[in-house]
Structure formats: structure tokens, C-alpha cells
Amino acid sequence: MTLADQNASDKEKINVASPNALPAHSADTSSGKLYESSSDGEIEVGEVQAVTLDIERLKRAEGDAAFHRLGWKRLTVVLIVEAIALGSLSLPGAFATLGMVAGVISTIGVGILAVYTSYVVGQVKLKYPDVSHYADAGRLMFGKFGYEFISVMFILQLVLIVGSHALTGSIMWGVITDNGACSIAFAVVSAIILFLLAIPPSFAEVAILGYIDFVSIIAAILITIIATGIRASDAEGGLAAVNWSAWPKENVTLSEGFIAITNIVFAFSFAMCQFTFMDEMHTPDDFPKSIWALGIIEVCIYTLTGALIYAFVGQDVRSPALLSAGPLVSKVAFGIALPVIFISGSINTTVAARYIHGRVFKDSIIRYVNTPMGWMTWLALDAVITIFAWIIAEAIPFFSDLLAISSALFISGFTFYLPSTMWFMFVMEGKWYERKNWFLTTVNAVSFIIGIAILGLGTYSSIEDIMLRYKDGNVGTPFSCAVAS
Numbered sequence: 001m002t003l004a005d006q007n008a009s010d011k012e013k014i015n016v017a018s019p020n021a022l023p024a025h026s027a028d029t030s031s032g033k034l035y036e037s038s039s040d041g042e043i044e045v046g047e048v049q050a051v052t053l054d055i056e057r058l059k060r061a062e063g064d065a066a067f068h069r070l071g072w073k074r075l076t077v078v079l080i081v082e083a084i085a086l087g088s089l090s091l092p093g094a095f096a097t098l099g100m101v102a103g104v105i106s107t108i109g110v111g112i113l114a115v116y117t118s119y120v121v122g123q124v125k126l127k128y129p130d131v132s133h134y135a136d137a138g139r140l141m142f143g144k145f146g147y148e149f150i151s152v153m154f155i156l157q158l159v160l161i162v163g164s165h166a167l168t169g170s171i172m173w174g175v176i177t178d179n180g181a182c183s184i185a186f187a188v189v190s191a192i193i194l195f196l197l198a199i200p201p202s203f204a205e206v207a208i209l210g211y212i213d214f215v216s217i218i219a220a221i222l223i224t225i226i227a228t229g230i231r232a233s234d235a236e237g238g239l240a241a242v243n244w245s246a247w248p249k250e251n252v253t254l255s256e257g258f259i260a261i262t263n264i265v266f267a268f269s270f271a272m273c274q275f276t277f278m279d280e281m282h283t284p285d286d287f288p289k290s291i292w293a294l295g296i297i298e299v300c301i302y303t304l305t306g307a308l309i310y311a312f313v314g315q316d317v318r319s320p321a322l323l324s325a326g327p328l329v330s331k332v333a334f335g336i337a338l339p340v341i342f343i344s345g346s347i348n349t350t351v352a353a354r355y356i357h358g359r360v361f362k363d364s365i366i367r368y369v370n371t372p373m374g375w376m377t378w379l380a381l382d383a384v385i386t387i388f389a390w391i392i393a394e395a396i397p398f399f400s401d402l403l404a405i406s407s408a409l410f411i412s413g414f415t416f417y418l419p420s421t422m423w424f425m426f427v428m429e430g431k432w433y434e435r436k437n438w439f440l441t442t443v444n445a446v447s448f449i450i451g452i453a454i455l456g457l458g459t460y461s462s463i464e465d466i467m468l469r470y471k472d473g474n475v476g477t478p479f480s481c482a483v484a485s
Helices: 003-013 045-066 072-083 086-098 100-127 134-176 183-197 203-234 254-267 270-278 284-316 321-325 327-336 338-360 372-395 399-427 435-472
Strands: 025-028 033-036
Touching: 072 203, 072 270, 072 284, 072 338, 086 100, 086 203, 086 254, 086 284, 086 321, 100 134, 100 254, 100 270, 100 284, 100 399, 100 435, 134 183, 134 270, 134 327, 134 338, 134 372, 134 399, 183 338, 183 372, 203 284, 203 321, 203 327, 203 338, 254 284, 254 399, 254 435, 270 284, 270 338, 270 399, 284 321, 321 327, 327 338, 338 372, 399 435
Parallel strands: none
Antiparallel strands: 025 033
């Protein structure tokens, strides 16, 4: 019997929308039983419990239906919401460090590899349908320890990303209002908006907002490219005078170079939430269409954004790059980018809440968020995650570097070395040295090495940057009204 047939059968048993669906009951306190108030006879407690089970079965059917409405097109939109945010406008800064040639090669190369590792994640999901989140894949690989360890990685990274969007919102309000209020107040407003947008528990609803998100980021990028291009053309010497280079900047250090590379790597970190998103698909076999569509869109957007803005601004490009578009245009661009900041941020709250809520209420209909208790617990969990993310972001004076460290520690695994490990353990057919496996063995081995390199060198570079900022006195103070940066 299909899910729709089961749902229809349950509705025939009891129509919960009708006020007459259940008979009125009265209580006999002397016997402790419930009786039907009509003269047709008595209904024992066991019969009432059977009706209750029918209601619960109907709620489960409705919940399953609500959480399996994603097709491949909506999945693509949800992945875009999760993957493409204002971080794409930090790529021109990476190009300024690496140079045009290395920047373009790195962006295209990392993008293609990220699409492949995401495909591996999808293959594992199809082979093991019960894997609903990345932590479940951790259990497959490393047992109970893997499940708990990757759970911590998963939740911590998502919470930190939500906090980063709250701070980005604070910067945005500051730019638009010329720092007209305390940055903490702006961060609180941003956190409230993030909470409100995270209320819908199903990613099908998020996909609707995703169309607004996508139009917003494309418009913000186009405005920035056009504005910087006009400013460069109007400057003395025109475009020919812009100090961009095909090669890395002079005297670039290992830390600077690697931070630039990791900025590109983290822009393609959509595999982290893929298990969660695919769990809502009604036809999971269609996932490759979403992965390739997202990959092509990301590679094109990131390469063009990084190359054009760097070519128009040169070594003085700021991050995010829309700050290089001039005071007035920056305000306009930030205003247009407002949906990106909050919609892309809120989806991380939803993913974290879905994992925690589903784990706590695994064997209860509460997990479907279609009962009063389900909604109360869902809203409370959303609020706790948002508040916790805001506190961490405001309380840690080197939050941006902390986010870089956590990304180096965690995203390197979610995107590169963990998918490669899963390929060797669950996807590969036969031995790794068999002729048919030579190519994919090489690809997955390279992916694993890249992930480990990001884990080690990325963490080292981020810690070194924190130490340098402390030495130069550039570290802020917790819960300060100073302009966020």
C-alpha cells in the first residue's frame, strides 16, 4: 500500500476535520470507564484507545507526506539556498591573493571535485535509505563513536554558520544606516529574522523562499560587478590602470595563500546538509540532476564573480566585494542582498533543528511537527539554536577566525575526506586496485588528501591569523557596540 493509499484509508476510518467524527463521551468515575453518551450502547476504554491509535496513524501519514515533497528541482533550489550566500563575494579577495590564473583554476577544479564528492554522498543515501543526516553516515563508518563525534561536528558547524549570518546582518544594517545604532542591536534584529524564517520545518517551504534568495544574490552580484566596472572605467587610466595580476601577489605567505584557497573550498561546502535534504525527496534517484545543476551554477557564478570584480578593482578589493562598489551602491547592494543573508542563514537553523528534534522524538509523532506539542518543541528548539548562535558570535572576539578554524576542521571532512572514505567502504565494487576502479580510486584518493591538507594547513593558517591579530591589537571585545567586521 502506498503512502497516499494509507493516508486515504486512515481518513476513511476517522475524519478528524468533522466535528461529528467522534462520538461524545461521558465518564463514570465509579468504574473508571468512558461511555458513549448516545443510547446506542457503550464504548469501552479499549475502543477509545483504538480511535486514538487511528488518529496517531493519520498524523504519522500526514507527517511522512509533508516531509517527502521535494523533487529534484526544489532540491536544487534548497541546495542553492544553503550553498550560495554572500560568501561568494569574498572570492575576489581570494583571486587577489592567488592571482587570476590560479584563482580560476582553483575555483573550477574545486567545484568539479565537490560535485563528485556530493554525488558519492547521494550514492550512499540511495544504498542506505535510513541515513537521514551526516551523523548517521558516521555510524555506518565508525559505529557509535562516529555517530556521536560527527553529530557534534555537524551541530557546531551549523550553529556557527547561523551566528556568522547574524553578524553579517549586523554589518548590513550598519552600512545601510551609516552605523545609526549599536551593532549589538542590529545583531539582535538579525537573529530575530533568522528565527522567524526558520519556523517552517519542511524544506519544501524553504524552496519557495529559495527563489527569492537566488534572485537576490544574482542581483547583488550583478550590481557589484557593474558598479565596480563603471568606477574602474571612470578612474584615471581606465581599466588598463587596474592593478590586477595573472600571478599571485608578491611575498604571499603560506597562511595567506592557504586561507585564500580555503575560502574557495568552503564556498562549495554543500555536501554537509545533503543527507538531510535528500531525506525529503519523493524520488531520491533524481538527485544527480540537482547536484549537476547546482555545480554548474556555482562554478559559473563563483568564477565570473571572482575574476570580473578582481579585474575591475585589483589588489584593493574588499571583502565582501560589494563594499568596493562605493558608499551609495554598497547600501543598495546590501539592501538587495538582505534576503540572501537571512534565508541562507535560517536554513542552517532548520537543518540543525531537524536533526536534534528528530533524534529526541524519534519514536513519537511529535517529530512530525504537526501536533501542538510538536510545534511547541520545534519553536523552542529553533529559539535555543538561534540564541546560542548569537551569543557565541557576539561573545567570542575572534569569531570570524573561529568560524575559519571550525570550517577547516569540519568542512574539510564533510566535503572531501569523509565522502572519499565512504566511497572506499560502501560504494566501490571489487578491490581498489582492479582495473575498473583505477580512475575513481585515484579521484577519491586525491579528494582524501586534499581534505586532510585543508584540515591541517587550514587550521594552522587560521590559528596563525588569530595570533597575528592579537599581536597587532586588532581583536575586538565581547558584546561591543563597535562596528562589526
